[in-house]
Amino acid sequence: MLAVPPNSMEAEQSLLGCLLQDCTALEHVAGLVEAGSFYATEHGRIYSAIVALVDRSMPADVVTVNDELASRGELTDTLDLGYLNALALAVPSSRNAPAYATTVQRMAMRRRLIAVAQEVVAAATVGGSTEEALPGVIERAVAAMQDVLIGRVDNGPRPLAALVSPWIDAFAQQVESGGAVDAIQLGLRDVDDALCGGARRGEVMVIGARPSMGKSALTLGIVRAVAEAGHAVLACTMEDSASMLISRHVASVSRTPFEHIRLPHQGGEGLLSTVLEACQRLVRLPVWLDDRGGLSLADVVQAARAVQRSAKPAKLGLVVIDYLQLMNDEGETRAYELANIARGLKAMAKRLDCVVLLLSQLNRKADETNTPPRLDHLAESGAIEQAADVIGLLWREARRNPRPDNLHAAQLELVKNKNGATRTVRLFFDGRTQRFADAAQEY
Numbered sequence: 001m002l003a004v005p006p007n008s009m010e011a012e013q014s015l016l017g018c019l020l021q022d023c024t025a026l027e028h029v030a031g032l033v034e035a036g037s038f039y040a041t042e043h044g045r046i047y048s049a050i051v052a053l054v055d056r057s058m059p060a061d062v063v064t065v066n067d068e069l070a071s072r073g074e075l076t077d078t079l080d081l082g083y084l085n086a087l088a089l090a091v092p093s094s095r096n097a098p099a100y101a102t103t104v105q106r107m108a109m110r111r112r113l114i115a116v117a118q119e120v121v122a123a124a125t126v127g128g129s130t131e132e133a134l135p136g137v138i139e140r141a142v143a144a145m146q147d148v149l150i151g152r153v154d155n156g157p158r159p160l161a162a163l164v165s166p167w168i169d170a171f172a173q174q175v176e177s178g179g180a181v182d183a184i185q186l187g188l189r190d191v192d193d194a195l196c197g198g199a200r201r202g203e204v205m206v207i208g209a210r211p212s213m214g215k216s217a218l219t220l221g222i223v224r225a226v227a228e229a230g231h232a233v234l235a236c237t238m239e240d241s242a243s244m245l246i247s248r249h250v251a252s253v254s255r256t257p258f259e260h261i262r263l264p265h266q267g268g269e270g271l272l273s274t275v276l277e278a279c280q281r282l283v284r285l286p287v288w289l290d291d292r293g294g295l296s297l298a299d300v301v302q303a304a305r306a307v308q309r310s311a312k313p314a315k316l317g318l319v320v321i322d323y324l325q326l327m328n329d330e331g332e333t334r335a336y337e338l339a340n341i342a343r344g345l346k347a348m349a350k351r352l353d354c355v356v357l358l359l360s361q362l363n364r365k366a367d368e369t370n371t372p373p374r375l376d377h378l379a380e381s382g383a384i385e386q387a388a389d390v391i392g393l394l395w396r397e398a399r400r401n402p403r404p405d406n407l408h409a410a411q412l413e414l415v416k417n418k419n420g421a422t423r424t425v426r427l428f429f430d431g432r433t434q435r436f437a438d439a440a441q442e443y
Helices: 009-021 022-031 041-055 062-071 081-089 097-124 132-151 160-176 189-194 215-228 242-254 260-263 271-282 295-312 333-354 364-368 381-387
Strands: 204-209 231-238 287-290 316-322 356-363 390-395 409-417 423-430 433-439
Touching: 009 022, 009 081, 022 295, 022 390, 041 062, 041 097, 062 081, 081 160, 097 381, 160 333, 189 409, 204 215, 204 333, 215 231, 215 242, 215 287, 215 316, 215 356, 215 433, 231 242, 231 295, 242 260, 242 271, 287 295, 295 333, 316 333, 316 409, 333 356, 333 381, 333 409
Parallel strands: 204 356, 204 390, 231 287, 231 316, 316 356
Antiparallel strands: 390 409, 409 423, 423 433
């Protein structure tokens, strides 16, 4: 047993000193630490006060933080104006705030990991344990490890009585609003209808397809629709560059053939003005792009939390990952890695109260038939199926058997719909402009 849990008082003090000097540094560290990351309780209170002030668009310096702590009744003999002033004077500048935050985060993860390990040892060594009980112990350990990875602090169970009242308030608000739902609409009417109004926060939606079926193009319209509704969106693409994504967005928004975006000399005299109009629409959207290759689960979580902080007053609504099989993680086998990532993304969706739209490849067996894909065609489908709330498999018959009457036909096979019925949703696809739409509106 360790006498003193891992911690770095120097890093905690230096980080707080940086923030007291320049509260704008918070945007660079908010994705790394939270109040519970600090070993010293008083340091956590200082950090919480800084965050609260910044969230209210107020300056956070020695004086205002002291006033905030006083209003909370959290000033003590050791936590006072003098201590705050000493923190601010102890660092030369706020430049090293991310480095200090990384150390604080690492120490917090180690402390939580030790606590989880102790819990697992206690659960595995109790006198009444049986072989049948071990799977439950292992499952709880895996879930706890995922919580450590995404920085979740377990607040324990809550009584049903405490949860019913806020649920009633939310439900009554929906009733009084005359039809509003607690969903994020994806911009495709028939898909939203199948999902009872759209995707729900805390859920993972998987879209699977074989290469060149259009799954990346499908997400372009979803990203724009969600952003146009006022929700912040993080799009992580490990296949296309940011420049390529913008090109595809512009083609879709302007309904310009994609080859004209790639080869502007073929687009005619009005192309530039058309493109500029589309760009003016795009730059107003609260969308963040991350085109780093080989992202890990920790990378995605950190990026999502950074967007969540930067997007205010908008709220993070959607995280898109294109696509699962390009992500990296640690594990003895590739199947274990992907399972770990899938479970972690589900935990992230709940923790950050957002929708995760996860694209996934189908295995080669899907190419052996000219019929729509099945759930068992998902590559490493077991873990994905368990983590997902909704699974849609994209299919375009024209990719296998093109005919004049099916060139624009597409369908999304909803093979799993946790809170609704499974069904086939007909879509329209224009490959030249990289655009999906509701079939009924286009034909």
